[in-house]
Amino acid sequence: MFIRGMKRPLNRRAYNGDQGWGIIKCKSQPFPPILDCPFCITSVAVLNLSNLWLLFLPPIAGGIIGYFTNDLAIKMLFRPYRPIYIGKRRLPFTPGLIPDNQERLAKRVSDTIMGSLLTPSEMQRLARRLLHRERVRGAILWMLNLTLQQVQLDKEQKTAKILAAILHDLLGESLPRLLKVLARRENFLEAQLNQIFDQILLEFQLNEQQAQQLSQWILQVALPPDVLRQGIIDFLTDRNIQIIDEGFREKTSGTYWIVANLFGLRNTLTRLRTYCLDEKEETNARLKELLTALGARERLQIWLQTLSLQNLPVSTVRQLRKTMRDAVRTYIREQGGEFLQGLSQSIDWEKVAVLILNRLRESAIMSSSMELISQELALILERYLEEDLEKLVTQVIPILSIDQLIVERVRGTSPESLEVAVKVIVKNELQAIVNLGGILGVVIGLFQTGLILFRGF
Template sequence: MLFRPYRALYIGNKRIPFTPGLIPRNQERLAKNISDTIMGSLLTPQELQNLARRLLQTDRVEGAILWLLQSALEQIKFDKDQKSAKILASILRDLLGESLPRLLKTLARREDFLETQINQIFDQVLLEFQLNDEQAKRLADWLLQVVLPPDTIRSAIVDFLTDRTIQTIDESFREKTSGTYWVVANLFGLRNTLTRLRTFCLDEKDATNIRIRELTQDLNVNNRIKRFLLDLSLQNLPIATVRQLRKTTRESVRHYLQTSGGELLQGLSDSMDWDNIAAVLITRLGTSPVVSASLETVSKELALVLERYLERDLEKIVAQVIPILSIDQVIVDRVKSTSPADLEAAIEGIVKNELQAIVSLGGILGFVVGLLQTALLLFSGS
C-alpha cells in the first residue's frame, strides 16, 4: 500500500480508495520534503563551503590551471583560423597606435620624464662618441660632395656678395687698414674686385665650379675637414658647456615626444603588418621552451592567488552560488520526474531490511490480534 498501485483505479467516475499507493499519491509533497530535509540538514551552506574547500585545494587548483594553460597552448598551435593571432594583432595595434601615444603625451609633460635615461645615453654614448679615421674620411667626402658641392658654394658666394655687402666690406677695409694695405685699399678698393667676382660667378657658372673644385683640392680641404672631424669630441668642450648641452638635449627630446611623439608612434603603427607580426609571435610562443617551462610557475601563482581570494570571500561565493545552482529545485524536479516503480525500487534498495521488518512485524501483530479475537469469541460463546 506504500507504493502500489502506481496509478489511481476507478469504478465509473469513482476513484477506488487507497489508489494509487501512499507514496505515488503524495509524490510531489514527498519531493518537497526530501528537498527541505537535504538542504536543511545535509547540504547546509557550511557543508557546501567545506565541500568547496576540499574540491579547491591548492594542488587540485594548480593542476586544473596547468591543464587549462597547456590545453590553450596546444589549441593555439593548431588554430587554423588564426583567431588568437587576430586578437593579439588588435591588442598590439591599439597599444602602439592608440594607448601608448596618449600615455606618452601625458608622461612627457613631467619635468623629470626620461631624465635619468637620456642623461645616461648622453654620458655613455654621445659624450664618449668619436669618429675613427674611416668614418671621418667618409663624412668629409659626403660633406664636400653632397652638402657643399662647388655649385652650392658658388650660389652662396653670389648670395653673399650683394651691393650692400660689397659696399660694407669696401668701406670697412678702407677705414681699418693701415700702411701698405691702406694705400691699396684707398687707391684700388675692393668694390670693383668683388663686383667682378660676383659677375664671373653669375655669367661663368661651369668655369666657376671648376675653379672652386680646383681650389678645394689645392687647399686640401678634404683632409682639413677630416682632421677637424677626428678632433671633434664633446669631451674637449668645457664642463659647463657639456652640462648645458646635456640639459638642452634632454629638453629637446622631451619637447619632441610631447609634440610629435604620438604622431610618430601612430605612423609607425600604421606602417607595420600587425597580423603577420602577431602570427609570428604566436608561433614563437607556442614552441618556446621558456613558455612551456613557465606554465607550472604561472599555474602555481594563480592557484595561490585563488586560494587567498577564496579564504576571504568563500562564504560570499557559496551564498551566491546556491541560488544559481537551485539545488533544492533540482531535487524536487528529480523526485517528481521519477516513476513510481523507480521510486519504489530506490526506496526499497535503501531500506529493504527495515521495510521487511515492518511487514513481518505487521504480520505477527495481525496473527496475535487474530488469536486474541478468536479466544474472546470462544469464551463469550461458551
C-alpha cells in the first residue's frame, strides 16, 4: 500500500503474539523494512491478551508491598518475642530487636523524655498551669466542704474527741506557759486593762435597786448583829481598852476631862465586852434595834449609790489604775498558770467540743464563708509559689523519680503490649504514612511498566 506523496511502501515495527516484537511489512512491496516508520499506516500492532500481566503486575505488586511494609517492619522489630534455641545455641536475631534491647530502650526513652520534654522549665510551666488560682481555689473549697460533711456525718464523735483534746491542751498546758512568759513584760495587757478600768470600773455606779440589794446583803449576810457583836468583843481587848482610856484622858479638856479622869472609859468598855460575851441574844437584839433606829440600811444605800471612782481625784484614779494593772500582772505571772490548769481540769471539754461542732454544723456563716476562705488561701498559696516555685520544682523532680518510673514502666511492659501499642499508634495517627507507602509502591510499579514498554519498542 502506498502513502500519498511517497514512491515506495513503508514498514512498521509491531508486536507479533507468538514471536515477540518484530517487523510487519507492507504486503504490496518486498522492500527492506524501514524500522519505526512514523508514516506507515498499513502496519497494525497485534497484542496477545495472555501477556497483559507483565504490564499490570509491577504496580499491583508495588502497591501491596508498599502498603504492608510498615506492618511487616513492626512485626520484624518485635518478633519473635523470646529467643529460639537449637540445642544450646541461640538463633541469630532472636528475640526481636526491641525485646532484645528493651532495657536499653527504656533508658533511652527516659533520657529523651527528661532531656527534651520534661525539662525543669517545662515542669515549672506545667506546675503553674496545674496550680492556677481558680484550680487551687476549687480544690481548697472541695476539701473544706468535704471536711464539713465528714464532721456532720461523724457518728462516733471522733472529731469532738480530737477537738476536746486540743482545747484541753491549749488551755491547760500551752496557754499557762505562754502567759508566764508574757506577764514578765511591763506592757503586758496594759492597753486592755486600762480600757477595762476606764470603761467599766471608772464609770461603774450602782442604781437604786442595786444599792438597796447590796445594803440589805451587807446588813443581813456580811455584817449581821452577831458578826457586829463578835467584832466588838474582838476589838475590846485589854490593850485596846487601855489605849482608848489613856487617850481619852490625855486629849480631852473641859467637862470631858473631868469625866474622863473621874470615871474613865476602862470600866465602861470592860462591862460592854462582858455584856456582849454573856448576853449574846440580848446584845444581838440591841444591835439590831440600834441599826434600825439609826437608819443604817437607808444611809448605806444612799452611800452606795453615790459611790463612784469619778468622784476621786485624777491622781488617785491614775494610781488605782496602775495598782490594778500591776496586781493583775503579778497574779497572772505567779498564779495564772495554776488557775488555768485548775479551770481546764474542771471543764468537760468533750461537751464543749460537741457544742462547738453542733454550732458549726447549724451555722449558715460556715457555708457562706467557705468560698471566701478558699479564695484567700488560694491567694496566699499563689504568692508563695511565685517566689519559690523554681526551688520547689527542683526539689520535687528528684523526689518524683520520673525517669526511673519511665524506665520501670517500659521495662515492665511485655513486647506483645509494646507491639500492640505501636500498631495502634500507626493505625490511628500514622495512617497517612501507610497510605503513602502504598502510593509509592504503585508509582514505582508504573515506572517499571514504562521501562518494559520502552525496552519492548
